[in-house]
Amino acid sequence: MLVIGAGMAGLTAALSALERGASVVLLSRFPATRSPSSAFKGGFNAAEGSAEVEIHVADALAHGGPGTSEAMARSRAQAAGGLAEWLARQGLPFDRDGAGFLRQSLPGSSRPRTLSAGAAFGRQLIHALDGQVRRFERAGRLERADGWHLAELILDDEGRCRGAVAVHLHTLEARAFSADAVVLAAGGAGWLVKPTACALDCDGAAVGLAHRHGARLQDADRLAWHPSVPGPDKDLAVPPLLLVQGAKATEDTLDLRGLGKPAWKRWGGSFPRLAAAFSGKNPAGELLPLRSAVVGSLGGLRVDEDMATDLPGLLAAGEAASGGFGARALPGDEALAWLHQAQVAGRSAAGAKVREAEPAEALRAQEATVLRLRAVHAAHGSTSPGGLLAELSQELTLALGPGGSLEAVNALEGLAARVESDLWVKDRSLVANAGTLAALDLPASLAWARSVVATAAARRTAPPDVVLNAAWTGAGPRIAAEGVGA
């Protein structure tokens, strides 16, 4: 099986499948340690015992509102204890309190239930999971394909996903990866809506690709927002545990003065130093500027309880999949959802009994990608991919703000037309050419963006207790409501 994405979800799905005897190809743009997951701060909710689990579910429903999926909230709340133990066995150094795990209360949680691993939960998670995956790699059970950028899904005549084609980041070589099941764990799209605290790589292109091929997006307009300190290229999300430990946040200021240096280090990590550098303020004596910034995607590919998307053969996990969070995720439930979904996806994919792509199918898909690459380089319009993405980002930002959804719909249609006819990649190099890869991704990014905006528009008149699914037709998105009780 093929796992696309080596962040916390991809690594977990791979391990889950490997534990069940599958052999896995783990494809990623970059090595696991460089995943945006490494920058994830916070913790993960794990209530102990059935009474606590019920309170956890109630908190999640209250926090997310009527559009929250109770089934998904319960499923992950029930799995959380076992998941925590599994993570501890993988070597994740959870903070401890006496004999057991330290549990803290993040905002929205009426009981202490958030487990943590110091200031850099994501980095600790990736370190442990990557170390475990490397063991399987050494034993020949897993093959790593680092440095590959997803370009196309391989679909057979019946529309079943049988693998993927990727382009190498350094050489621009196109290669087909056939698989009996594909798990898309390529992350979210938070980079495109500003202000953002997300990494550059969170561009949603992989999700957009699946979407264009027929996989519906659920609640695509839902994003996670968090207090952040403005920075030169992106904002710095305030570590949630700093806030729990006594840092004070208003709508536009952050006060770290009440915490001592040990607390800064333990719960803040590199945040105080970077926040000082970016803001020019000294957090030991001054307030830091604060504003709300995007920290992730809450919506994503619509999945069933086995993490299958609408495309047979394609599963999704992590930020790439919808988490059923409703309007807001209960703090601490994000990582829980991504990891739980990844375990389920890995389990399901390991059990898949389908054939891989035929050599002819794979070759066809590979050649189609080579042709697209050539077309991108031959195009001689006037819009650069970077410029177009910047415009896309502006429109999305406006659309998801207080007003302007309808204008964004038209603007994005215009951008889509220009992608078809007016693209120009000035840099024709075949070595490490980020512009070419961005150009390859544009149709997918646009499809995703148009569905996000259409969903946001539909949200204004939709009842509160539904999820909104976006289906991609050739001409654009079609939005339909689905009762959340399902």
Added chain:
Amino acid sequence: MKTRLRIRRQDGPGQASRWEVREIHHEEGHTVLSALMERNSEVPPVALEASCLEEACGSCAMLINGRARLACGTLLEGLADKDGLVTVEPLSKFPVVRDLVVDRGRVRADLLHMDATLGETRIGDPSRVQDLAACVACGACLEACPNYGASEARGVPFIGAVVLHESRLANLLGVDKVDRAVRLEALMGNGGIADCGNVQNCVNACPKDIPLAESIAELGRDTTVHAIKRWLFR
């Protein structure tokens, strides 16, 4: 504010490099990375790797005024030399792919080869493990090390601080005694711990303040003990 960046460009692997000077305008709080990305709509753009933009992932490690730094966290202010220039180059210990992009694959290969892997684990003190498990293999320590990338004395290149440290961590967390012994044997071989000159540049270079010298010292002790045991129980 204005600063001039002097960037070492290279079009592809094995090709000749050249210098390019760019004048950039920036505000307070701007970083070397901001400056590099600012005028990257010009052709050809400077190829670089960047992701998290907050010193968490290690992608943007590069030489800034001759020192390995994470560009996303290196402020421009006060960085210019007496000629008003900030010099930016790719890490020198790894093969250049294009401009500032280098191929750090060797680190992953060495981690695999030395079996710096995790199996069944037991965590003693979580805080201590958190400090040790913070490495993202950015390569700054390898850049600073005089022995890494130097000519191969015994035919096998020195694996460097990252791999030594991760091997030590694997032994610290791992429960399996056989695994630990096998790792120590590998580390006692060519390219391993004996090639460390104890210069300790690595500790100073690490952007995550990982106690690398401590790890290497521990390994030194462990391999010595292992050697004695092996000799005693032959």
